Amino acid sequence: MSQVIARADADTLPEVTTERGERAVFCGLTSIIWLHRRIQDAFFLVVGSRTCAHLLQSAAGVMIFAEPRFATAILGERDLAGMADCHEELDRVVSELLARRPDIRRLFLVGSCPSEVIKLDLANAAARLQGVHENRLRISAFSGSGIETTFTQGEDQCLASMVPDLPAAPEGAQRLMVVGTLADIIEEQFRRHFAQLGIVDVDFFPAARADDLPPVGPGTRVLLAQPYLSDTVTALCKRGAKLVSAPYPLGIEGTLAWFQAAAAEWGHSAETVHEALAIPMARAQKSLAKVRESLQGRTIHFLPDSQLELPLARFLRDECGMSLTEVATPFLDQTLMSEELRRLGRDVSLVEGSDLDSALARVRNHRPDLTVCGMGIANPLEAEGLRTKWSIELVFTPIQGFDQVADLAGLFARPLARERQLEVGSWS
Amino acid sequence: MELTLWTYEGPPHVGAIRIAASMRDVHLVLHAPQGDTYADLLFTMIEREGRRPPVTWTTFQARDLGSSTAEMVIETLKGACDRYQPQVLLVAESCTGELIQDQPGALAKGAGLSAPIIPIEMAAYTRKENWGASETFYQLVRGLLAAKAPKPGEEQPLRPADQPPSVNLIGPTKLGFRCRDDVIEIRRLLESMGVRVNVVAPLDATPHDLLRIPEADANVNLAPEVGELTCDWLKRQFKQPTISSVPLGWGATRDFIAEVIDTLGLDIDPDAVGESRLPWYSRSVDSTYLTGKRVFIFADGTHALAAARMARDEMGFEVVGLGTYSRERARDVRALATEYGLEALITDDYLAVERAVTELQPELVLGTQMERHIAKRLGIPCAVISTPAHVQDYPARYSPQMGFEGTNVIFDTWVHPLIMGLEEHLLTMFRDDFEFNDGAVPSHLGGEGGGGAQQPDNVTPMISPEPGAVAWAVSAEKELRKIPFFVRGKARRNTEHFAQEQGLSVIDVETLYEAKAHFSR
Numbered sequence A: 001m002s003q004v005i006a007r008a009d010a011d012t013l014p015e016v017t018t019e020r021g022e023r024a025v026f027c028g029l030t031s032i033i034w035l036h037r038r039i040q041d042a043f044f045l046v047v048g049s050r051t052c053a054h055l056l057q058s059a060a061g062v063m064i065f066a067e068p069r070f071a072t073a074i075l076g077e078r079d080l081a082g083m084a085d086c087h088e089e090l091d092r093v094v095s096e097l098l099a100r101r102p103d104i105r106r107l108f109l110v111g112s113c114p115s116e117v118i119k120l121d122l123a124n125a126a127a128r129l130q131g132v133h134e135n136r137l138r139i140s141a142f143s144g145s146g147i148e149t150t151f152t153q154g155e156d157q158c159l160a161s162m163v164p165d166l167p168a169a170p171e172g173a174q175r176l177m178v179v180g181t182l183a184d185i186i187e188e189q190f191r192r193h194f195a196q197l198g199i200v201d202v203d204f205f206p207a208a209r210a211d212d213l214p215p216v217g218p219g220t221r222v223l224l225a226q227p228y229l230s231d232t233v234t235a236l237c238k239r240g241a242k243l244v245s246a247p248y249p250l251g252i253e254g255t256l257a258w259f260q261a262a263a264a265e266w267g268h269s270a271e272t273v274h275e276a277l278a279i280p281m282a283r284a285q286k287s288l289a290k291v292r293e294s295l296q297g298r299t300i301h302f303l304p305d306s307q308l309e310l311p312l313a314r315f316l317r318d319e320c321g322m323s324l325t326e327v328a329t330p331f332l333d334q335t336l337m338s339e340e341l342r343r344l345g346r347d348v349s350l351v352e353g354s355d356l357d358s359a360l361a362r363v364r365n366h367r368p369d370l371t372v373c374g375m376g377i378a379n380p381l382e383a384e385g386l387r388t389k390w391s392i393e394l395v396f397t398p399i400q401g402f403d404q405v406a407d408l409a410g411l412f413a414r415p416l417a418r419e420r421q422l423e424v425g426s427w428s
Numbered sequence B: 001m002e003l004t005l006w007t008y009e010g011p012p013h014v015g016a017i018r019i020a021a022s023m024r025d026v027h028l029v030l031h032a033p034q035g036d037t038y039a040d041l042l043f044t045m046i047e048r049e050g051r052r053p054p055v056t057w058t059t060f061q062a063r064d065l066g067s068s069t070a071e072m073v074i075e076t077l078k079g080a081c082d083r084y085q086p087q088v089l090l091v092a093e094s095c096t097g098e099l100i101q102d103q104p105g106a107l108a109k110g111a112g113l114s115a116p117i118i119p120i121e122m123a124a125y126t127r128k129e130n131w132g133a134s135e136t137f138y139q140l141v142r143g144l145l146a147a148k149a150p151k152p153g154e155e156q157p158l159r160p161a162d163q164p165p166s167v168n169l170i171g172p173t174k175l176g177f178r179c180r181d182d183v184i185e186i187r188r189l190l191e192s193m194g195v196r197v198n199v200v201a202p203l204d205a206t207p208h209d210l211l212r213i214p215e216a217d218a219n220v221n222l223a224p225e226v227g228e229l230t231c232d233w234l235k236r237q238f239k240q241p242t243i244s245s246v247p248l249g250w251g252a253t254r255d256f257i258a259e260v261i262d263t264l265g266l267d268i269d270p271d272a273v274g275e276s277r278l279p280w281y282s283r284s285v286d287s288t289y290l291t292g293k294r295v296f297i298f299a300d301g302t303h304a305l306a307a308a309r310m311a312r313d314e315m316g317f318e319v320v321g322l323g324t325y326s327r328e329r330a331r332d333v334r335a336l337a338t339e340y341g342l343e344a345l346i347t348d349d350y351l352a353v354e355r356a357v358t359e360l361q362p363e364l365v366l367g368t369q370m371e372r373h374i375a376k377r378l379g380i381p382c383a384v385i386s387t388p389a390h391v392q393d394y395p396a397r398y399s400p401q402m403g404f405e406g407t408n409v410i411f412d413t414w415v416h417p418l419i420m421g422l423e424e425h426l427l428t429m430f431r432d433d434f435e436f437n438d439g440a441v442p443s444h445l446g447g448e449g450g451g452g453a454q455q456p457d458n459v460t461p462m463i464s465p466e467p468g469a470v471a472w473a474v475s476a477e478k479e480l481r482k483i484p485f486f487v488r489g490k491a492r493r494n495t496e497h498f499a500q501e502q503g504l505s506v507i508d509v510e511t512l513y514e515a516k517a518h519f520s521r
């Protein structure tokens, strides 16, 4: 099932084919795994089923943390039978949890498919519980359900749910808000770069502390660090913020253009930025040159998964010399991706959505040198003699900014280097 | 509503997938949202399967609800039938599928599909993974064999006299604990007794193979969590006796051999069937140091029961805690615990297990990967004996748990994380020697088992006293440091307990030795 739906700018933008069918992407609950590491005093309580709990521990690599800051309140038969009981039970579970974890400053109630299908109103529950635990912590709700969200969209829902809590920014002052989870080390690098550009009024959202809520208002300039944040951007814009249109800070060109777009809001020219960031850029170029050799001229195929596919494809083609057999993404927001689409240009086979079996058939047909895919598919493709890279690693690893460019390229180079090195046959 | 951090078992439909993934020419259609497809990775990553599990998911979304989900089921079924041409198509739903009540089983029956359909009811809100596996396998076997059962009064045809006696191995699956190697080991054992293995199922069986199950003389209930229900049904319908000794451990393997001989009426000497090195290794003088080692056991029912017997009777350990997450096996585990003078821990709450281990401070933990993490945090040696297990517990080498070779493997696996007898002795004698400082790790402990010993500092916060409790005098603290690091945690804890009981607020050197005397066995 596929059709061509969009051709926004016939001459320069890629055609987008949509597919509907079987999907093989995790649900938004998966975002909890990196969100809870980022927001160090938040707890994520999924209200769902044993499946949701099992997904979380399987995706987290099972038990990497002793006592994680996430848990599942597993619905039982009784909860399904009576909504009143269900709310009472939730209150009990939350009190239990808060008694155990006095360090928690923010609690997210996270909706799942079961909680949504039975229409358990978690926003309501959060408001009620906020009343009970006022002054102790903040409680809010968002959905990570698989019927509403895929994989990275859980972060979008989480951040959007926090937007109403952001304090109003004072009139007139212009501030930059970098939106999307980044590793601490990247935040520090970016702060230094912004300082070099004379931009010091910078907030990162989400911050490492739940109480560090950045102000928002008409002076806010939103710069996206992650591409999958459609609802968060909408919510921020409703509060007066303005989205800075930019590509994503992956690769040297992407990172430079990202800083340039932000700096333009402060009246700095592109050349000024180029000069100010010349040193880290030169460093990045030097380290990328080594990795680039093993990627140059190789083909790469993206199965739909993390929504990072477009910027990654752009980086690997433009800066690493790879060619793209297909770039598929589970969901394409034309506005947030406009700068990436423009850079990708016409000659890219771009697919939105998924029909697993036909997508796999195309992979087998192209036999690309490398396929970027979900963890469930990687080994079966390897067994067919195809090299793969799991996309989940891309959301757990610091890959943004100049100093990570070689690491990012290295993630793709390693399976290829391994193939060259191994003298043993593939399993099948 | 139940608060869960980590779960020992997945939901029941994961059990259904285990059955489908274990077999050939079976396909499973699951009515479930996209996120549930994470289950693929359990097989492809943890067990390194080179094929995707034979599952097609409907992956319905919110926009499909209330209008087109039923059509999606039919479309998915047809697509799966056409593409995979299975001998049997299983149909089930996950927790969310169950709530939207499309009844995919009924839809499948009405869809005019080319493959025979077997619908499975999953009871996602009351049941768990092992139940789901057991139920799926049972429904599959029943669906294929019910019509072949002899009518009342009819006799099951006898095995021709020129054919050797044969058994089926029932229960081994993908994602089971060492099932791959256990099947090889038990097949060898049986063949050495002149017994033919007729069908192994579900592992590597096709539906056609299942049709041959009634041809065997008996069924070996090799993995009761999965196979017992089916064995019971086969016994009722086909008068096939069940061999229910699980050959895990030296004594249990001998019991198994005896039961096979007895059930099949064989004329062979049970003592001549095979031998394990465990009895001699256990009796050899180096193993003296194993005597009375305090072990904590938590696993699925089958492995917990077997480990307890081995630990006490074959290794000479003291079992100080015994439990299982398999509620279906709670009765057996409780009974054995009582025999050992213990109260069984029947729970699937990982925190309750952690509390028990912290409380008991055993010298060895035998458990699942959950207990591995608990033990690691507490600095206690650990060996994994049961699912849930992680990728390192699906080893490349031949590593059965069952039969005589299995007992050899288990002996090594349990002893490895402990400090070797001689080395322990030396550590005590030379504890003030610079080479035997806290950082020195026993030479044979490079990996996992030594984790505790390598990170004594991680342990400290777990066992430091509550605020307001007793304090350590500098001299006592210094003396404590002279105690070998691998028992220091226990010594600290015991001393603090002792001091608290005595109402002391400061621990000095005297208190330390008073406590040692108090706790010495």
Ligand code: SF4
Pocket (backbone or CB within 6 Å): A027, A028, A029, A048, A049, A051, A052, A053, A055, A111, A112, A113, A114, A144, A145, A146, A147, B033, B034, B035, B036, B095, B096
């Ligand atoms: S897809 Fe739905 S039911 Fe499945 S794990 Fe995600 S939220 Fe839970």
